[in-house]
Structures are given as structure tokens and as C-alpha cells.
Amino acid sequence: xxxxxxxxxxxxxxxxxxxxxxxxxxxxxxxxxxxxxxxxxxxxxxxxxxxxxxxxxxxxxxxxxxxxxxxxxxxxxxxxxxxxxxxxxxxxxxxxxxxxxxxxxxxxxxxxxxxxxxxxxxxxxxxxxxxxxxxxxxxxxxxxxxxxxxxxxxxxxxxxxxxxxxxxxxxxxxxxxxxxxxxxxxxxxxxxxxxxxxxxxxxxxxxxxxxxxxxxxxxxxxxxxxxxxxxxxxxxxxxxxxxxxxxxxxxxxxxxxxxxxxxxxxxxxxxxxxxxxxxxxxxxxxxxxxxxxxxxxxxxxxxxxxxxxxxxxxxxxxxxxxxxxxxxxxxxxxxxxxxxxxxxxxxxxxxxxxxxxxxxxxxxxxxxxxxxxxxxxxxxxx
Amino acid sequence: xxxxxxxxxxxxxxxxxxxxxxxxxxxxxxxxxxxxxxxxxxxxxxxxxxxxxxxxxxxxxxxxxxxxxxxxxxxxxxxxxxxxxxxxxxxxxxxxxxxxxxxxxxxxxxxxxxxxxxxxxxxxxxxxxxxxxxxxxxxxxxxxxxxxxxxxxxxxxxxxxxxxxxxxxxxxxxxxxxxxxxxxxxxxxxxxxxxxxxxxxxxxxxxxxxx
Numbered sequence: 300x301x302x303x304x305x306x307x308x309x310x311x312x313x314x315x316x317x318x319x320x321x322x323x324x325x326x327x328x329x330x331x332x333x334x335x336x337x338x339x340x341x342x343x344x345x346x347x348x349x350x351x352x353x354x355x356x357x358x359x360x361x362x363x364x365x366x367x368x369x370x371x372x373x374x375x376x377x378x379x380x381x382x383x384x385x386x387x388x389x390x391x392x393x394x395x396x397x398x399x400x401x402x403x404x405x406x407x408x409x410x411x412x413x414x415x416x417x418x419x420x421x422x423x424x425x426x427x428x429x430x431x432x433x434x435x436x437x438x439x440x441x442x443x444x445x446x447x448x449x450x451x452x453x454x455x456x457x458x459x460x461x462x463x464x465x466x467x468x469x470x471x472x473x474x475x476x477x478x479x480x481x482x483x484x485x486x487x488x489x490x491x492x493x494x495x496x497x498x499x500x501x502x503x504x505x506x507x508x509x510x511x512x513x514x515x516x517x518x519x520x521x522x523x524x525x526x527x528x529x530x531x532x533x534x535x536x537x538x539x540x541x542x543x544x545x546x547x548x549x550x551x552x553x554x555x556x557x558x559x560x561x562x563x564x565x566x567x568x569x570x571x572x573x574x575x576x577x578x579x580x581x582x583x584x585x586x587x588x589x590x591x592x593x594x595x596x597x598x599x600x601x602x603x604x605x606x607x608x609x610x611x612x613x614x615x616x617x618x619x620x621x622x623x624x625x626x627x628x629x630x631x632x633x634x635x636x637x638x639x640x641x642x643x644x645x646x647x648x649x650x651x652x653x654x655x656x657x658x659x660x661x662x663x664x665x666x667x668x669x670x671x672x673x674x675x676x677x678x679x680x681x
Numbered sequence: 682x683x684x685x686x687x688x689x690x691x692x693x694x695x696x697x698x699x700x701x702x703x704x705x706x707x708x709x710x711x712x713x714x715x716x717x718x719x720x721x722x723x724x725x726x727x728x729x730x731x732x733x734x735x736x737x738x739x740x741x742x743x744x745x746x747x748x749x750x751x752x753x754x755x756x757x758x759x760x761x762x763x764x765x766x767x768x769x770x771x772x773x774x775x776x777x778x779x780x781x782x783x784x785x786x787x788x789x790x791x792x793x794x795x796x797x798x799x800x801x802x803x804x805x806x807x808x809x810x811x812x813x814x815x816x817x818x819x820x821x822x823x824x825x826x827x828x829x830x831x832x833x834x835x836x837x838x839x840x841x842x843x844x845x846x847x848x849x850x851x852x853x854x855x856x857x858x859x860x861x862x863x864x865x866x867x868x869x870x871x872x873x874x875x876x877x878x879x880x881x882x883x884x885x886x887x888x889x890x891x892x
Contacts, residue, residue, distance in 0.1 A: 500761075502758045504724065504755050504758055505724065505725060505758070505759075506724075508723055508724030508725075508755070509723040509724050512723055512724075513723065517723065564727060564729055564742055567727050568727065571726065571727070
């Protein structure tokens with residue numbers, strides 16, 4: 300699975316084939332060279348200088364624990380979910396990450412309960428409207444990944460990466476109120492950063508669009524991105540809020556830091572180009588854990604309804620109803636069981652159902668996303 | 682006051698459809714670099730360019746706004762307080778030219794100067810180093826188009842070959858300064874009418890020449 304770190308392919312791919320992948324110096328000249336995550340170059344090739352180093356014995360132990368959870372997944376989610384959450388926060392072992400994400404996002408079940416659906420979707424030409432959107436999404440994600448050129452030139456819908464990239468974008472679908480919600484949370488969590496941004500009239504959409512849309516994949520060093528996504532798949536959209544708040548706290552949370560960035564432009568520069576050495580993987584995760592105490596799921600929900608009300612009062616009805624978002628694995632699990640109780644054909648609800656509204660980890664997704672998930676089920680094993 | 686060098690800060694928008702070369706133009710203009718690697722902008726990016734303008738300093742804050750149409754409802758925030766704009770299209774892709782008027786309408790509907798005028802906007806026909814097969818071959822038609830759509834002028838540019846980018850920027854700055862003066866003068870009844878001037882050295886044509 301390409302999303303996992305340290306795959307053998309990407310390591311052995313080092314300089315193997317003098318590939319025809321362009322001649323731009325930004326991608327390391329004629330020799331094809333990737334980092335351990337399979338990135339060829341560009342700004343994605345930013346290894347975190349403080350990547351957590353886990354002892355082999357610990358890593359092994361964690362793998363065993365995860366394998367055990369895989370065997371009794373439903374039971375773990377229904378009865379021991381807090382433990383699953385803790386384990387996701389510790390970081391999913393890279394060798395099992397692919398499988399774990401499939402289980403956390405429920406894609407595994409999607410495949411199993413819809414035999415033949417993947418093959419059917421694979422033969423489909425695809426709606427030109429979606430093709431167009433996917434095309435736009437392509438370059439936003441990982442143009443410097445080793446698998447990018449190969450799938451991009453083949454340019455077919457069976458290209459797994461193409462679908463996965465789109466999925467990544469879609470998951471990050473942004474609610475128009477997210478900016479207001481986020482800013483209001485910031486006021487509670489870090490008044491200093493809040494005042495600074497307000498002073499220089501820096502609207503949240505100026506920096507958070509990229510954060511929310513790509514779930515930090517263009518912002519953080521890759522090892523941190525994986526850790527954030529481990530939590531995100533498990534706990535849902537609130538993780539995106541929390542990570543964003545932690546970043547603002549770290550970038551704008553002290554007088555010293557603010558002294559250097561007195562101005563709108565200087566502040567935006569800092570937020571758009573967070574230096575990788577400023578982010579320590581373990582510190583980031585720890586801070587997210589700490590902030591959880593003040594930014595609870597209930598608070599985010601409450602803030603959301605406040606902002607919906609304000610919006611209605613000042614601007615009339617929303618064109619996109621924010622609706623209730625599924626907060627991660629547990630919520631997906633519960634919803635699934637409710638749906639199954641209502642209708643015996645409940646699992647089909649997950650395919651092509653037109654259940655508004657869109658939102659992170661939502662139940663209804665465009666067809667091509669289901670294909671993504673199904674493809675990963677089929678081919679993406681360890 | 683005479684001792685201090687006067688400083689101007691102008692916010693300039695760079696807008697247009699996806700992949701027309703907005704980021705490349707800015708990179709060329711500000712950093713004098715060009716890369717063939719393409720990475721779509723998300724949301725908005727920023728760059729700063731400092732110019733010596735006669736005896737004054739002009740700081741241009743360039744706002745590189747993502748070309749995705751789906752950001753349409755957010756553009757109001759991006760446009761706020763801008764003084765000038767480039768609308769860019771790709772001469773090899775006619776659809777990007779068709780989108781120009783949409784961008785212009787979006788801009789004018791969301792932003793006006795304090796005197797009610799729309800901000801100075803220059804049209805850039807980018808990638809002119811590549812083969813083009815429409816419109817820009819006919820500069821009279823382009824002039825007409827600009828006049829009808831409220832552009833102060835247009836340039837053929839190439840970020841790759843560094844063609845006309847400085848010229849276009851200087852041209853825009855000139856218009857921004859002029860419109861700023863207009864606003865200041867509007868307090869006092871205006872007695873000076875703009876002269877018509879055709880500067881043959883410029884590769885673009887324009888009609889609101891300012892001296």
C-alpha cells in the first residue's frame with residue numbers, strides 16, 4: 300500500500316531505473332530517487348527532523364496488538380473504543396496502517412457487502428463532471444510521489460492513486476461555516492493568536508482552506524501527516540480543528556513569536572510555510588491530546604449551531620446545510636447499525652445513496668469514491 | 682515630510698482559471714525563477730515585490746488566488762482592499778479566455794474603489810511563447826475586447842521566457858497610482874482631463890494613458 304511508510308518498493312526503487320520522469324532539477328535530476336515514503340522531490344520531500352524513533356520491540360508489540368484488534372474489530376469498536384482511540388493516537392504501525400485505515404473508514408465492509416460492485420465501477424467510464432473535478436484535484440495533492448507520473452500519464456479511472464487523491468480531497472470537504480467555527484474556538488483556546496489575526500484582518504479562509512481541504516498533507520512533514528491521519532480516520536473532523544488550533548498556538552502563541560511577524564503579510568508567510576523543524580511529531584500529537592480537553596466534540600457541535608444561527612440571521616438560509624457530521628469510526632459504526640436495523644438492505648445505503656449533506660467521513664459519497672475504497676480493499680493489502 | 686521617502690502599499694490580485702500560469706507569473710516577477718513542475722494553488726498564496734518608483738517606494742502585495750471555480754463564494758474575502766488586478770488566461774486554451782469575463786464580473790460585483798469605480802485591471806495573455814490559434818493574433822480585436830470589458834489594457838506574456846511581465850506590472854502600477862490620485866482629487870473639482878496618448882513602445886495598446 301503506497302500510503303504506508305517504508306515500503307520495500309520505494310526503498311529498492313532508489314536509482315533503479317533512470318526513469319523518464321522529467322529532467323527538472325527539482326526532482327533530483329535524471330536518477331529516480333525517493334524518500335522512504337515514495338516522494339521524488341518537491342516540497343513534499345521534507346523529512347521531519349524529529350521523526351519519532353520507535354524501538355523495534357515496541358513496534359513489534361504494537362503490531363501484535365493491532366493484529367489482535369483486526370481479528371475482533373466490531374467488538375473493539377463497540378466495547379473498547381477508547382482503547383482503539385488511544386492506539387490511533389500513539390500512531391498505527393506503518394506495516395498495518397493501510398488495513399487499519401480501511402477498517403476505521405469502513406471501506407472493508409463496503410467491499411464485502413457489495414460483491415461485484417468494484418468490477419462494475421471499474422468498467423464505468425465515469426461521469427465527465429467528476430472527471431473534471433478529479434482533474435482539478437490531481438495537482439493539488441502529491442505530484443511528486445513516485446506513483447504520480449505513472450498513473451497520471453495512463454489517465455484512466457482504474458488508476459488507484461487518482462481515485463485516492465480525489466478521496467483525500469473529498470473527505471476534506473469544507474463546510475462554509477468552518478472558518479467561523481474555527482475562529483471562535485481559537486478565541487477560547489489561544490486569545491493571543493486570535494487577537495493577532497483579528498488585528499491584521501486575517502480571515503481564517505486565508506490559511507485554513509489548505510489545511511482543511513488536504514487535512515494538512517501540504518502543511519506538515521509527512522511523518523506528522525500520517526500521525527494526524529491516524530487520529531483523523533478514528534475520530535473524525537474534530538481532529539482537523541484541533542490540529543489547526545495547535546498549529547496556530549505554536550506559531551502565534553507567544554509575544555516572542557508575534558514580534559517577528561507584525562503584519563498581515565509576515566503572518567501569512569509564517570502560516571503558509573510552517574518550517575518543518577518547528578513541528579515535532581510527538582509534541583504535535585501531545586498538544587492535540589491536551590487541547591482535546593478544551594475543544595470537545597460537544598463544544599464543536601455547539602459552536603457549529605451558534606454559527607449556523609448567526610449565518611441565518613445575517614445572511615439568510617445556507618445553500619449547503621452543514622448537517623450533522625459523522626465523528627469518526629465510532630459514529631460510522633453506530634450509524635451503520637441503526638441503518639441495518641431500519642432496513643435489511645441497509646448496507647446498500649453506503650453506495651450511491653443520495654443522503655445529503657456532504658461532510659467528512661459522511662455516509663453518502665459520490666460513486667467514484669466508493670470505487671476508491673473498493674479498490675483499496677481489493678489491491679491495497681499489506 | 683520631504684525627507685522621508687514616500688511609501689505605497691498596493692494589494693494586487695492575480696486571478697484567472699486553473700493552470701493559466703498565475704503562480705508562474707508571480708514567481709517570475711518576484712523571484713526571477715521558473716519551474717516546469719506544476720502544483721495547483723489552494724486558497725491563496727502571497728508574494729511581495731518592492732519597486733522604486735520615481736522618488737518613492739512601491740510595495741506590491743501580490744495575491745495569487747486559486748483558479749478553481751468552486752472557490753467562487755470565498756473570493757469576496759480575497760478581493761477586499763485590493764487596488765489592482767491581473768486577470769490571466771492561457772493563449773493555448775480558449776476556454777480560459779472565455780472565463781475571463783466571468784472573473785471580471787465576479788471582481789467588479791464584489792469590489793469597487795471608494796469613488797465607485799472598479800479597480801484597475803490588466804488582462805494577461807500568458808504562455809505567448811507557445812503556439813496560439815485564436816484571438817490574440819488579432820490585437821485590434823483584443824483592444825476592443827478590453828474596452829468593452831473594462832480592462833485598462835492587455836499584454837501578451839510568458840512566465841517561461843520572461844516576456845512582458847515587468848512591463849505589465851509597471852503599467853498596472855501606473856494606473857493604480859493614477860486612480861489613487863483621482864480619488865484624492867475628487868474632493869476638489871477635477872480640472873485636468875486625461876490626455877490621449879499612444880505609446881508605440883509598449884507592446885500593448887491602451888487608451889487611458891497617464892503621464
